[in-house]
Amino acid sequence: MPAPATGLHLIADLADCHGLCDVALIEAALREAADAAHVHVLSVHLHPFGPEQGVTGVALLAESHISIHSWPEEGLAAIDIFVCGPLADAEAALSVIVARLGGAIRYRQAIPRLGARTGAALAP
Amino acid sequence: MPAPATGLHLIADLADCHGLCDVALIEAALREAADAAHVHVLSVHLHPFGPEQGVTGVALLAESHISIHSWPEEGLAAIDIFVCGPLADAEAALSVIVARLGGAIRYRQAIPRLGARTGAALAP
Numbered sequence: 001m002p003a004p005a006t007g008l009h010l011i012a013d014l015a016d017c018h019g020l021c022d023v024a025l026i027e028a029a030l031r032e033a034a035d036a037a038h039v040h041v042l043s044v045h046l047h048p049f050g051p052e053q054g055v056t057g058v059a060l061l062a063e064s065h066i067s068i069h070s071w072p073e074e075g076l077a078a079i080d081i082f083v084c085g086p087l088a089d090a091e092a093a094l095s096v097i098v099a100r101l102g103g104a105i106r107y108r109q110a111i112p113r114l115g116a117r118t119g120a121a122l123a124p
Numbered sequence: 125m126p127a128p129a130t131g132l133h134l135i136a137d138l139a140d141c142h143g144l145c146d147v148a149l150i151e152a153a154l155r156e157a158a159d160a161a162h163v164h165v166l167s168v169h170l171h172p173f174g175p176e177q178g179v180t181g182v183a184l185l186a187e188s189h190i191s192i193h194s195w196p197e198e199g200l201a202a203i204d205i206f207v208c209g210p211l212a213d214a215e216a217a218l219s220v221i222v223a224r225l226g227g228a229i230r231y232r233q234a235i236p237r238l239g240a241r242t243g244a245a246l247a248p
């Protein structure tokens with residue numbers, strides 16, 4: 001079953017990261033982030049652009065997705081944590097990713113999606 | 125090669141959509157949207173939750189990603205179009221998806237990501 005149509009989308013751009021070419025590290029970070037957020041990974045898809053280059057990828061979740069796009073030459077990573085359902089903890093997921101990549105948050109925004117904007121779908 | 129670390133992230137929540145269980149339609153919409161945006165699809169991953177239920181998925185791009193999460197029982201779809209590089213046209217991609225799903229935009233936000241916020245990476 002998909003999660004309810006009420007979501008929190010946490011956007012973060014990170015600087016001064018390491019490991020941004022490391023597919024195994026990035027996959028582990030995405031999976032650990034999902035665990036921390038109490039969400040369920042359906043599949044992980046990562047595309048490395050080549051040696052010393054960035055990675056683009058996503059963890060598809062029963063509760064939406066966590067994505068990453070990395071630019072190792074600049075130490076940058078763009079992170080999206082879009083989670084649905086009242087139990088999902090996007091902040092916990094972001095903390096895991098920041099810790100794994102050793103980065104600093106240069107920009108962040110939390111955006112209510114769908115029913116979360118009106119509160120209608122948040123009622124018990 | 126990945127696109128430059130300067131991006132536009134266009135978020136849109138759609139209502140009154142049709143075809144939200146239709147994996148083939150959704151894949152076609154994502155691929156057509158990428159074409160309209162002048163970006164390059166690396167792979168498409170779609171997870172149908174079951175008959176008459178929603179779909180969660182992503183088109184991974186050389187220029188970041190387009191994602192969709194759908195709730196057919198409510199006619200809702202959450203769309204993200206995150207594209208990097210000065211030539212990418214996120215608005216064109218969104219127009220394609222709205223047309224394909226027959227929906228109306230209930231919420232939208234365009235967020236500069238990474239270098240696009242400072243303009244630094246937009247210099248010729």
